[in-house]
Amino acid sequence: MSTTETRRLVAQLWNYCDVLRDDGVSTIDYVEQLTYLLFLKMAHERASRRFNADDSLASVAARWQALVDAEAAKLEELYRRTLEDLGRAPGTLGIIFRKAQNRIQDPAKLKRLIVDLIDKENWSSQGADVKGDAYEELLAKGAEDVKTGAGQYFTPRALISAMVDCIQPGPNDTIADPACGTGGFLLAAHEYIVERYGSLLTPEQRDRLNSGAISGTELVDGTARLAAMNMLVHGIGKPNGASLIDVRDGLAEAPARHYSVVLANPPFGKKSSITVIGENGRADREAISYTRNDFWTTTTNKQINFVQHIASMLAIPGRAAVVLPDNVLFEGGAGETVRDRLLKQFDVHTMLRLPTGIFYAGGVKANVLFFDKKEARPGRPWTETLWVYDFRIGQHFTLKQNPLRREHLDDFVKCYRPGEPRSTRVETERFRPFSYDELIARDKVNLDISWLKDPALEDADSLLPPEVIAQEIVEDLEAALSEFAAIAEALQQSRSKTSGS
Template sequence: MSTPETRRLVAKLWNYCDVLRDDGVSTIDYVEQLTFLLFLKMGHERANRKSFPDLALKPVGDAWQSLLDADGQELEDTYNHVLREFGQRKDTLGVIFRKAQNRIQDPAKLKKLIADLIGKEQWSSQGVDVKGDAYEELLAKGAEDVKSGAGQYFTPRELIAAMVDCVRPGPDDTVCDPACGTGGFLLGAYDYIQRHHSGDLTPEQRDRLAGGGISGVELVDGTARLAAMNMLLHGIGKPTGRSLIEVRDALAEPSHLYPSVVLANPPFGRKSSITVVGEDGRAGREDIEYTRQDFWVTTKNKQLNFVQHIASMLGIPGRAAVVLPDNVLFEGGAGETIRRRLLKQFDVHTLLRLPTGIFYAGGVKANVLFFDKKPARPDVPWTSTLWVYDFRTGQHFTLKQNRLTRAHLDDFVTCYRPGEPHHTREETERFKPFTYDELIARDKVNLDITWLKDPSLEDADSLLPPDVIAREIVEDLTAALAEFTAIAEALEQTKDRPGDPDQPPEED
């Protein structure tokens, strides 16, 4: 939650971004450099405090002092040396500085950032919520830099809060995000547990919560460092301990964790940069080969692979809430196979159709799919009823003039009835149930279900602004292109397969 102190810190640091932008430093690069320097400064404070100094952070404290003592070319050389040295470590510190580079080529501006903007604040004395929230706001501002593409790693915190409120993680849960971006879902789960259980947490629960009960995986080095720093600033993990953010491709191998809660917004995009070999024995060849025999079907579609990965890694009992683009709901071939398996083997109980204009990385219409994993029962499908909440029809948001707020999602969370049996739910205009038999009978088990009419299409007096209309046209064309691409790939995959190419995949 933003406070006056949070806003002061953000304003102080952000004002300097405009100066550096003139030198070609992008918004996300600036946030990344702040990450390095904030960590060094806080390490210096903690290593040199009068009461109980953290001796493990002495090398960090010495590194910060060396930056304070240097000027000009010596400062630039010293900074580059520090980045290389810490980037070789195997702990959280190593994740933060992994492949780090100095993007501020003017030593005078680097000195101002070190000595004035960061150096004059006592960051360790700030409350965790203040400095953590300040960093969250900086990440949000970084996501607004469309040219850098950083928005693809940032899920709106209002949506995260609603998803977490529905899933209700507890102190005994293990929470994981296999595509964690800057760590928003992990922090949302941590905050929920702190707000609802802080008074009755045992010492063991506190230690587990801060030291491994919440973890994530991120492929991109720069984003992983932002997540690791974000976690530390919120009191999760230790600088010189094992990193709770793993830097690797989550799809490359089965998870070694089986969390009870998975919250995720996998990256949007058509293809994986790797080869997947599913239990059907076929491979989609790209750059790197590996085998995932725990997958139901082979596909190059990244989102479909993440659905399979999350289904495989989820513990029993387990709860998942995943942001997915529309094509996952309607795509034929592998998509149909995965939906059939998911409905049969998991309790797929809720689908939230999201409105346009809420993501920094636009162009794809998205949904949130909620499903639970329970002990196997081969003869009876676990899904009995899928409740669909249409929050898209008639809803139009933008990132500036009409932003999504948590209050906009109150009705959905109320309809969801967190913690209550699903059979106690009640149908509303926007919230409708569909039985397993109804879903299976739909063409290709299409879950892209809608029944509301957009009032703006019927009422000439409620026409949308031109910019909203233009954006929705782009999103519709993007969705259509995704569907045509899926059809082309499905035809390519069936080209060499014996038998009728129009025959649906066989089920076990």
């Protein structure tokens, strides 16, 4: 991997963003336009190779050449028609260009982006690592654009890496993310398998790994296109093949297939524009209706529904690692029901309590829950011991000055002991076991467990810098406001139902 080459590519493409921002093109819009144009350029390169040219991409490749040759005055109209035409195509091509629109209204600037910046690079000659890392860095920069809210679709890569290291996906696994965002979990799982098994992979396993063993679902068109492109530049899937990203509401229906590994960071937020009818027969009604008889209980809380959905997605045997906000751990009603069922029917064995300051969505207090699905054993709960690692207390991160890095999670992964029997785990100051009986006896099966005290609160000499304290206060207030908003929404829904009955 050439770090220097990656940085050069990113710098070259990113410098132009400042020019376009004056025309009202947001950071994420710029990344989206780059996605369209890079796809066309790479298709042109593949179709124009001296050896092993991909003739199936010839028609797409011709569109790139037409854009390069067009006069600036006619370029905007030609580009708009190109996006519309390709948006009607099937497979990966249609996913990337679905509902695509031109956001660069100045023909001269669009011409410069196409001819001077993108056409002069040969992306196909770059290794998958170089162009993949460059695209990932562009996505990370897009996530920093707080005005667009793009950060909610981007999970910190250091956290993803640690989760994948613990789950240890293999070449025979089927891997899914039901809310895949820009595809970070899917790429990390693919990279883990390729790096760990390498030459041991059979041709069949390699083909399967790149054409269906790894897949994702994403509701938002713009984010799905970024995920699809992210997969392609990392060498996963084919430009003219079936899409590995399914664009739809992941919660809308019961899973059509089951997966041995699920990795996910479902979208935060209480509101969900759906009607859910669970096995209890009750319905929480909103604008869009669907029935999920495979759900244990009824709620419009998206995260709790995603827990139920992931539980339903898992094959036997299957394993999952899911990022969940604190409210899923302590909320009563449906939350209590789901936690109770999960502890009984699944082996909920590990939880990582995350610090604030690592997500682009401010004020988020979250955790990673690891659980396995196994053959039913009537009369006995599957969860015997939940090991909790508290990485929240005493940890202080920010997105820019002190971002989370993979080495910060080394101790957790060491305590997790990937691939080893959980009987070999050792209790530490941050890592403690809790028996099933202890968990089920807690009020409302509350899994929001903490035992450490922040040393900064105990020792006046170790007080944090004022800016860190101020940021933590802001994040706590944002989290509290989010929870109050959820309560207010639930009360409003309850009042509406009462009035309508």
